[in-house]
Amino acid sequence: MTAEVRRVRGRRRTLDEEQILDAALSLLASRGADSVSVRGIASQVGVAPNAVYTYFPDKASVVRALAERILGEIDHGAFDDRDLPWRERIHALAADLRARLIARPGAIDLLLAGPLDGPNALALVETLLAILADAGLSPDDAARASYLLIVHSLGSIALEVAELDRPGPVLPEEQRVLRRQAALRAVPADRYPRTASAADVMAGSITTEQFTWGLDRVLDGLSVQRSSEAKQHPPDHPLRG
């Protein structure tokens, strides 16, 4: 019955887990993933390095909590409007995730540092499964599809972030494309003829537009598979609702 934790003896807590994660997030935003160190966090909150170990057993668990917290910023309620077409809902969810992770380079490294098995990661999967069920996919198809969509989204983000000059402030998309364009135009056409002549298109692969295009191709692929394997419910006409 006593859910409250008794802290009778000894010093009061000067911090809590959230303040530690706040500090870590601010370091991540300002100076990149490498600066998210136990010592850096400690000095950010004004405490000795080893005081962090009062709240987390090791650095890995701080990183896990940080990844969870970033995923927790997503408002799942924004994507469960079943009146909207399911493709739109998935696009909105993916775009939201991408915008958040690109804005905080280094965050994707934290997410990919371990299994995505926290409550907020599971909530994200659950939301995706709900949308895919509304789209008419069977539970098994929806499970496979949700993983494929996560692979596409996180994979795109990881490749896009890998192009950044780390660390440093995030340049606007247009400038990043121009840099990539310059690099790709320097590709020797004698050795890489196809790459060289497609340089400008390849440079655009890190844009929002191409991310959306790729997502549409994946969704097309899922629709093809669905319509050929389960003809009893045609596309965009879910059985339920």
Place this chain on the structure above:
Amino acid sequence: MTAEVRRVRGRRRTLDEEQILDAALSLLASRGADSVSVRGIASQVGVAPNAVYTYFPDKASVVRALAERILGEIDHGAFDDRDLPWRERIHALAADLRARLIARPGAIDLLLAGPLDGPNALALVETLLAILADAGLSPDDAARASYLLIVHSLGSIALEVAELDRPGPVLPEEQRVLRRQAALRAVPADRYPRTASAADVMAGSITTEQFTWGLDRVLDGLSVQRSSEAKQHPPDHPLRG
């Protein structure tokens, strides 16, 4: 005319770049990505830590060279048989890449640590573009498609490696699925009903079979896009050849 570099004065080189990369690769295989340190490499080749800086300007360039070397292991010649169906050629290429990177956990982190702009990365893109051209895609479509395929492949691999208990030896696929299954079966069904009831299917998402399935969905998506935008050349009947 004198392509040979003159080394008249001073000590002879006791090493070369390749030996450094050999040592780094063996560390990567035996003790994971974290152990690929300048000091670790140096002691592996039996030299003082700072001797590495004779061959590489900094650690980042060692990592770049290492990523390039891993991509260089792929035998592109194995995928340019134009008598084989293009889907098969892409599957073979992706499967080869995946097998190499899963066998060496940590390698995917090195690849995603910076831009994929080295000679071997470009050669990989060039090979993909050639296959996609054989498939009948326009140069622009092929460029977009090649990036999408790389995103899917590297994204799958990154998520799969993130599930591993790092560091340590790579468990066989079946055992990794069983571990994941156990974790997913523990998901509370009241809060995550869809995830919980799809636990066994979700557990299989890190398998070769699911990787292949996902790749097929992406390829389906590309085919849909191609057949609706360019009906002049039907699927699996390239214009050329």
Place this chain on the structure above:
DNA sequence: ACCTGAACACCGTTCAAGT
């Protein structure tokens, strides 16, 4: 119970010195 100081075993990198 929580925080500190000090220490241990690392890390990347630089610099002056030796050959």
Place this chain on the structure above:
DNA sequence: ACCTGAACACCGTTCAAGT
């Protein structure tokens, strides 16, 4: 030209001690 020893500024983590 190449390698070394020593140093600098880090890192994660542990441990005994103080309140």
